[in-house]
Amino acid sequence: MVKVLVLTSKGRVGKFFDINTLPKDWELVYGEALKTDEELLNLAGDADFIFVDAIREISKHLIDQMPNLKLIHSEGVAYNKIDTEAAKAKNVFVCNNAGANAPAVAEHAVMLMIGLLRRLLEGDMMVRTGKQIEAKGSFILDGITEISACHVGFVGFGVIAKETAKRLKPFGCKMSCFDIYRNEDAEKQLGVAYMPVEELLKECDIISLHLPVTKDTENFINEERLALMKSNALIINTARGEIVDQDALAKALVQGKVAGLGTDTLNPEPVTLDNPLLNLPSEHRYKVLFTPHIAGTTLQAFATMHKTSWENMMSVIKGDRPKNIVNQM
Numbered sequence: 001m002v003k004v005l006v007l008t009s010k011g012r013v014g015k016f017f018d019i020n021t022l023p024k025d026w027e028l029v030y031g032e033a034l035k036t037d038e039e040l041l042n043l044a045g046d047a048d049f050i051f052v053d054a055i056r057e058i059s060k061h062l063i064d065q066m067p068n069l070k071l072i073h074s075e076g077v078a079y080n081k082i083d084t085e086a087a088k089a090k091n092v093f094v095c096n097n098a099g100a101n102a103p104a105v106a107e108h109a110v111m112l113m114i115g116l117l118r119r120l121l122e123g124d125m126m127v128r129t130g131k132q133i134e135a136k137g138s139f140i141l142d143g144i145t146e147i148s149a150c151h152v153g154f155v156g157f158g159v160i161a162k163e164t165a166k167r168l169k170p171f172g173c174k175m176s177c178f179d180i181y182r183n184e185d186a187e188k189q190l191g192v193a194y195m196p197v198e199e200l201l202k203e204c205d206i207i208s209l210h211l212p213v214t215k216d217t218e219n220f221i222n223e224e225r226l227a228l229m230k231s232n233a234l235i236i237n238t239a240r241g242e243i244v245d246q247d248a249l250a251k252a253l254v255q256g257k258v259a260g261l262g263t264d265t266l267n268p269e270p271v272t273l274d275n276p277l278l279n280l281p282s283e284h285r286y287k288v289l290f291t292p293h294i295a296g297t298t299l300q301a302f303a304t305m306h307k308t309s310w311e312n313m314m315s316v317i318k319g320d321r322p323k324n325i326v327n328q329m
């Protein structure tokens, strides 16, 4: 018998993976609703695997009390809530789904760029309120810019930024990137020029953020860096709210120092109603296009993540090494 403690939504497990394809002697035990380690240990302390929502914590205490545990699998890409050191000390693999939702996030970043360029929300509202002709007339006079005419700058040129560049290449726009590590092969292949960050912020019309949150990247887009940007600059954030100083950005939008923001993430999450970006004066509200942190949550991304997770668990039972180990085992 192989037991899996499932700490994500039962609905998602049923939807994204055909559990009938698992060997007959596998038992899935659903503990998502339980709050404490003790409750989880009572339910499935003898489990071989934990399959866990990326935002749920897995403590040292839980790991230490599960003698049969072999692998903890994050359902998503993040694994910062799992005590990877405690797992390593007990020879338990921790695995994630690195890169699995990169295509989804890249597509979303392109959507935010075009949504802002075409003033999607404002145009929609004007059509709904009988102002179609006014919208068309004023948008034409203000100027509607094609993405092909934009210089796009990637801040952070990792997996998602590269996928975004791949999708932008056919539009024909000029592209540049900044990262602490160079990847000259990818730059060449995708037609992306490397630039120091100050130059990139000064030159680009669209600045697409793809940094992880670290102590060096918190508030990376701050008042000083915002001041370098062009007044027509659009900022796209599919990374994390923490990398932007939201007060400074709200101020820059109101003062016309930058033109727009398309963001999938805010800080903190869950988003609070006092967030400065939610409270721009009404004449500036359409400068911001929000989405509810769904960039990476497509059907295709979840199907890939669930397939990889269950295949990894089956590999471990066969005695093979799983893919995407994140705790240096």
Ligand SMILES: NC(=O)c1ccc[n+]([C@@H]2O[C@H](COP(=O)([O-])OP(=O)(O)OC[C@H]3O[C@@H](n4cnc5c(N)ncnc54)[C@H](O)[C@@H]3O)[C@@H](O)[C@H]2O)c1
Pocket (backbone or CB within 6 Å): 077, 099, 101, 102, 105, 155, 156, 157, 158, 159, 160, 161, 178, 179, 180, 181, 210, 211, 212, 213, 214, 216, 217, 238, 239, 240, 264, 265, 293, 294, 295, 296, 297
């Ligand atoms: N919106 C969503 O649904 C969603 C989904 C997945 C990931 N994300 C976020 O997207 C972001 C990028 O993810 P990824 O998978 O492309 O990550 P990645 O690790 O592949 O790329 C990050 C890049 O940032 C660079 N970097 C790190 N610190 C830097 C610094 N101080 N200065 C310059 N460059 C630096 C790294 O060298 C790396 O190339 C992360 O913040 C991640 O949390 C969001």
